[in-house]
Amino acid sequence: EAQVTQNPRYLITVTGKKLTVTCSQNMNHEYMSWYRQDPGLGLRQIYYSMNVEVTDKGDVPEGYKVSRKEKRNFPLILESPSPNQTSLYFCASSPRTGDETQYFGPGTRLLVL
Amino acid sequence: QKEVEQNSGPLSVPEGAIASLNCTYSDRGSQSFFWYRQYSGKSPELIMFIYSNGDKEDGRFTAQLNKASQYVSLLIRDSQPSDSATYLCAVEGSARQLTFGSGTQLTVLP
Numbered sequence: 001e002a003q004v005t006q007n008p009r010y011l012i013t014v015t016g017k018k019l020t021v022t023c024s025q026n027m028n029h030e031y032m033s034w035y036r037q038d039p040g041l042g043l044r045q046i047y048y049s050m051n052v053e054v055t056d057k058g059d060v061p062e063g064y065k066v067s068r069k070e071k072r073n074f075p076l077i078l079e080s081p082s083p084n085q086t087s088l089y090f091c092a093s094s095p096r097t098g099d100e101t102q103y104f105g106p107g108t109r110l111l112v113l
Numbered sequence: 114q115k116e117v118e119q120n121s122g123p124l125s126v127p128e129g130a131i132a133s134l135n136c137t138y139s140d141r142g143s144q145s146f147f148w149y150r151q152y153s154g155k156s157p158e159l160i161m162f163i164y165s166n167g168d169k170e171d172g173r174f175t176a177q178l179n180k181a182s183q184y185v186s187l188l189i190r191d192s193q194p195s196d197s198a199t200y201l202c203a204v205e206g207s208a209r210q211l212t213f214g215s216g217t218q219l220t221v222l223p
Contacts, residue, residue, distance in 0.1 A: 031209050033209075033210070033211075035213075040121070040215060041215060042201065042213040042214055042215035042216055043157070043201065043203075043211075043213040044213070045210055045211070045212075048208070048209070048210055050208065050209070056208070058210065059212075090156055090157070092211075094209060096209065101147055101159050101162055101205075101211075102209075102211060104156035104157050104158070105156060106155075106156055107154075107155070107156050
């Protein structure tokens with residue numbers, strides 16, 4: 001089954017404790033992306049990657065890091081989480097070109113105390 | 114900064130009616146437009162995409178695009194309670210980035 005998976009689905013942590021949210025896709029997609037969703041603000045892009053070892057900032061990259069060492073994986077790293085990073089996070093993937101749009105993972109709900 | 118604006122709603126329509134959702138965008142060079150549906154606590158799922166001016170129909174859904182007015186809309190005919198969700202308009206940038214509107218919450222009343 002074609003899918004995007006994220007782990008963990010729910011996470012409660014404390015300010016300053018480094019965490020990683022994993023994202024994996026099994027569709028051989030070149031393009032992967034991270035979004036955060038906050039009430040009233042919609043989905044905002046954090047980082048995206050056009051292919052392995054190619055990453056770029058989205059609209060709200062501050063406080064986040066990403067890496068793309070393998071095509072299927074695109075982890076999101078919060079080196080020192082703060083309460084304003086409490087949000088619902090979605091990973092998405094798509095082919096680099098063509099008509100297919102982005103497939104979204106199930107989401108990770110993060111609470112930073 | 115590219116912007117995508119939607120009426121935040123909430124929008125309520127009776128079952129069987131037509132729901133009309135609207136979206137405007139700021140980047141005149143945008144070429145690809147998408148409508149996603151998102152149920153509470155779930156991930157967005159694609160409803161429609163449209164690239165050309167005019168109407169595009171898929172079942173009960175019709176997307177309308179007017180690039181001159183920088184306007185995209187989604188019509189849902191014969192609305193059902195199961196259509197109750199938040200509808201997100203998205204515009205694709207040059208590097209496949211999607212810029213989303215804040216969403217319109219639709220409630221279809223039985």
